[in-house]
Amino acid sequence: MEEFREILGPLLRNSVCMSLLVGLVCPLVGVYLLLRRLVFMGVALPQISSCGIAFAFALEAWGLFPHSEGSENTLAFAGSSAFTLVAILAFSFIERRGRGLMEGAIGTIYVLAGAWSILLLVKNPFGEHGLLDRLKGQIIAIPDSDLEWTAASFAAVVLLLFVFRKEFLLVSFDREMAITLRKNVLLWDSVLFLLIGLTISMAVLSVGPLVTFGFLLIPPLIAHLFARNMRQFALAASGVGGFSALAGFYMAYKWDLPVGPVDVALLGFVYGLVFVGKKTLGALRPKARDAGSPTGVEA
Amino acid sequence: MTEESLLTLNHLAVGYGRQVVLPDVNLSLPRGSFTGLLGANGSGKSTLIKTILGIIPPLNGRVEFASVDGRPHVLGYTPQRDSLDPIFLLSSFEVVLMGTCGRVPPGHRINHAEQDWAHQCLRETGADQLSRKLFSQLSGGQKQRVLIARALATKPDFLLLDEPTSGIDAAARKAVMELLRRIHEQQHLTILMASHDLPIVRSYVQRVIWLHLGHVLQGPVSELLTPEKIEEILNLEMN
Numbered sequence: 001m002e003e004f005r006e007i008l009g010p011l012l013r014n015s016v017c018m019s020l021l022v023g024l025v026c027p028l029v030g031v032y033l034l035l036r037r038l039v040f041m042g043v044a045l046p047q048i049s050s051c052g053i054a055f056a057f058a059l060e061a062w063g064l065f066p067h068s069e070g071s072e073n074t075l076a077f078a079g080s081s082a083f084t085l086v087a088i089l090a091f092s093f094i095e096r097r098g099r100g101l102m103e104g105a106i107g108t109i110y111v112l113a114g115a116w117s118i119l120l121l122v123k124n125p126f127g128e129h130g131l132l133d134r135l136k137g138q139i140i141a142i143p144d145s146d147l148e149w150t151a152a153s154f155a156a157v158v159l160l161l162f163v164f165r166k167e168f169l170l171v172s173f174d175r176e177m178a179i180t181l182r183k184n185v186l187l188w189d190s191v192l193f194l195l196i197g198l199t200i201s202m203a204v205l206s207v208g209p210l211v212t213f214g215f216l217l218i219p220p221l222i223a224h225l226f227a228r229n230m231r232q233f234a235l236a237a238s239g240v241g242g243f244s245a246l247a248g249f250y251m252a253y254k255w256d257l258p259v260g261p262v263d264v265a266l267l268g269f270v271y272g273l274v275f276v277g278k279k280t281l282g283a284l285r286p287k288a289r290d291a292g293s294p295t296g297v298e299a
Numbered sequence: 300m301t302e303e304s305l306l307t308l309n310h311l312a313v314g315y316g317r318q319v320v321l322p323d324v325n326l327s328l329p330r331g332s333f334t335g336l337l338g339a340n341g342s343g344k345s346t347l348i349k350t351i352l353g354i355i356p357p358l359n360g361r362v363e364f365a366s367v368d369g370r371p372h373v374l375g376y377t378p379q380r381d382s383l384d385p386i387f388l389l390s391s392f393e394v395v396l397m398g399t400c401g402r403v404p405p406g407h408r409i410n411h412a413e414q415d416w417a418h419q420c421l422r423e424t425g426a427d428q429l430s431r432k433l434f435s436q437l438s439g440g441q442k443q444r445v446l447i448a449r450a451l452a453t454k455p456d457f458l459l460l461d462e463p464t465s466g467i468d469a470a471a472r473k474a475v476m477e478l479l480r481r482i483h484e485q486q487h488l489t490i491l492m493a494s495h496d497l498p499i500v501r502s503y504v505q506r507v508i509w510l511h512l513g514h515v516l517q518g519p520v521s522e523l524l525t526p527e528k529i530e531e532i533l534n535l536e537m538n
Contacts, residue, residue, distance in 0.1 A: 035386055163406045170400055173387050176354045180376045181401035181453065228433075229388050 003254050014142035016249050018150060019259060022203045023245025025154040026215035027223070027237035028161055029196045034220045036172050040103055041091055042216045044110040045084055045200045046209035051113040052083025053205070054120035061124040073146060073205070080201040083113075088197040092189055142206065153202050157195050168192050169230065207260055214264035215241050222271050225278045244270060304365060305330040305372075305457055305489045306351065311360035313343060313350040319358060320346045324515050326508060328491060330365070333483045335500035335520075336493040338510035344493035345379070347510070348459050351491070352376055367456045373401070375455030375488075379462050380442045385435035391445045392430040395421055398452025420448040424478055440471025447478065458482075460492040464499055472496075476503045497529070 007016055033042040056079025057072070059065050065075065087109065094105050161168070171178045171188045178185050203212040223236035248263035255262075304327040311324040320343035328334055338344045349355045351362055352374055364372045375398070398420070399413040421427045426444040429437060434445060443463050450458055463479070464472040480503055483490055491508075494500050500507060500520075507523045509516040511532055516523060 035384070037384070037386070166400060166403070166409070167405050169387075169389075170397055173389065174378070174383060174397065176349070176352070176378055176382075177376060177397060177449075178400075179354050180352050180374045183400070224386070224388075227388055229390065230393070233388050 003250060007249060007253050012253070014144065014147045015259070016246070018142045018147055018206050019245040019249050019263070020242055021147075021150055021154055022207050022211065023215055023219075023241040023243075023263070024238050025158060025199060025241075026203055026212060027219035027241040028158060028234055029199045030216035030220045031223075031234050031237055032168065032172060032192060032196065033216060034224065038091075038095075039217060040106040040110075041088075043213055044106045044113065045087060045197070046204050046212040046216070047110050047113040047117070048087045049080045049084045049201050049204035049212075050209045051117045051120070052079035052081070052201075054117045054124070055079050055083065057124050058120040073143075076205055077201070080205055081198070084197040084201045084204075085194065088193045089190075092193045146206065150202050150206055153198060157199050160191070160195055164188070164191070211260040211263055214260075214267050215245070218264070218267040218271055219244070222267075222274050225274050240267075240270065303329045305367075306365075306491075307363045308351070309361045309363065311350065311362060312358040313346050313355065314358050315346070315355070321510065321513055321515065324360070326515060326517050328489060329506075330489055331487045332506055333479075333490045333504045334492070334506040334508060335504035336491055336508050336510070337495065337497065337500055338493075339495065342510040343513075344495075344510060345461050348461050348491065348493055352459060364457075372456045373453055375450030375453045375458040377443070377446045377450045377458070377460040377463055379465070380439065380446055381466075383434070387435065389434050390431055391426060391434050391437065391441075391448075392417060392421065394434045394445055395430075395449045395452050398449040401453055416454075417448075417452050420451040421445070423451060423482070424448040425474075438471070439467040440475060443467065443471070443475050444478065447475070447482075451482070455488065458488050458490045460490070462493055462495070464494060464496055472499065479503065497524070500524070 006012070030042060033039060053076045056075040059079075060071075060075060065071070091102070091106065094102050167183065167188045168191075170181075170183065171185050171192075175185055178188075200212060200216070203215070219241040220233070220237040222240050223233050227233035227236050244263060244267050248266045249259055251257070251266065252259040252262040307327040308324045312319055312322050313324065314320040324347065336344050336347065346355065350357050353362075366372070395417045396409055396414065399409055399417060403409050403413065418427065418430065421430050424444045424447050426441065426448055429441055429445060434442065437445065447460070447463070450460075460479070463475055467475070476499055479490065479492070482488060492500075492504065501524045504520060506519055507517065509523060509532060516532070522528070
């Protein structure tokens with residue numbers, strides 16, 4: 001309990017809040033990546049976002065932007081957002097041209113983004129330290145302004161996801177039906193991808209690509225194992241993400257470990273636990289059906 | 300376009316990208332008719348239906364709909380049920396509710412009247428007891444009933460179905476076709492149904508469009524589906 005009081009103290013409060021925000025919101029957009037079978041995109045986009053940050057810092061190192069204290073966050077946000085949004089628009093264009101091409105393109109871009117992040121970083125005297133921290137998922141010093149900015153952006157994302165859930169679900173579930181209903185499928189796809197891109201950019205800026213990817217995909221995968229409808233699916237994914245973010249922060253603080261990797265390891269543990277639990281229940285269920293249980297699933 | 304026609308295709312070329320599947324389709328569908336779209340696998344049935352629906356742009360020519368009481372026509376569409384991903388945790392009712400989305404502005408909730416209408420469509424297709432079940436867990440015949448209910452929920456002037464009886468057992472096939480016959484008779488809907496099931500088409504539809512080798516044959520069942528004519532077409536296909 002003492003540790004809880006310490007991490008909620010003035011020194012770490014912002015970091016806990018940022019971790020919680022990422023844990024709650026990333027799974028909500030991750031649900032759509034999972035539903036649209038774009039898990040690879042969830043892997044690649046945080047990496048591309050990191051590459052954007054490295055590129056922005058490189059511009060500063062090359063003298064294209066003057067170096068000044070406090071300009072790093074603005075540069076990082078600009079680089080992250082620009083790279084993520086361009087990648088997302090490119091992916092949404094490629095998505096309509098066939099699955100094989102999509103997977104190949106995402107895989108190639110993922111590898112290239114990883115390589116370029118390192119190449120841009122290795123010769124950069126300004127960006128190296130800060131970017132390395134971000135890549136490791138070190139959530140330590142979060143200024144008030146960053147937290148407020150992220151909270152406002154995430155609030156807008158959640159609001160839009162809620163208000164237009166009917167449209168996003170329709171174009172994701174049955175694109176052809178949406179066209180016959182005269183829905184502007186291109187517009188709704190673009191809005192959804194922009195929300196995904198904005199969330200990933202903000203999350204990578206705060207917690208790095210590893211943690212962002214972890215929270216984008218593992219909580220929805222866990223929730224899908226036991227959710228019974230779409231509302232439960234989204235809420236459970238967000239709940240699992242929020243819980244893991246808080247518990248992960250506490251464990252990292254208690255055992256003096258980096259927060260990001262602990263969060264992801266914890267999510268992996270929860271996923272394994274729920275998966276085994278579901279399989280065990282599944283194995284027991286036929287016996288219950290034989291015994292005339294009303295919960296037996298209709299063949 | 301003749302006065303009775305709801306749909307007219309004028310020198311329509313359909314296909315994907317540079318691949319032309321049907322180079323020159325000219326036909327019209329009378330209002331209130333029940334038409335079967337026959338053809339072997341790969342003959343272009345689904346491509347033609349998707350072009351009529353506006354899902355695939357025509358490579359050439361025009362798709363013309365007659366106006367219905369001075370308002371834009373409404374299309375009801377039943378896709379091949381396997382095209383819908385089972386990863387979505389949607390109940391049958393929620394799937395049918397999607398049919399009402401054309402009348403609900405973006406960002407608005409689907410009101411009680413539309414929800415009642417979705418329930419009515421489920422009842423109409425005999426699927427009301429499935430409303431709370433996950434769509435992905437239904438059998439083939441049950442899914443087809445739900446998808447027909449969804450198409451009806453759009454309040455369509457023209458219902459297009461892509462292989463509604465493929466991959467389901469004989470009893471379910473008969474039930475689906477009896478349902479379509481009843482809907483056609485009661486609501487006087489114009490229906491176009493793609494199928495490669497000759498006996499089903501012969502038993503239930505009034506007119507036939509037969510696609511073979513890029514050509515389009517059309518006429519009433521009594522003329523186009525005689526044993527002699529079928530043998531002639533099938534021999535042509537085999538040769």
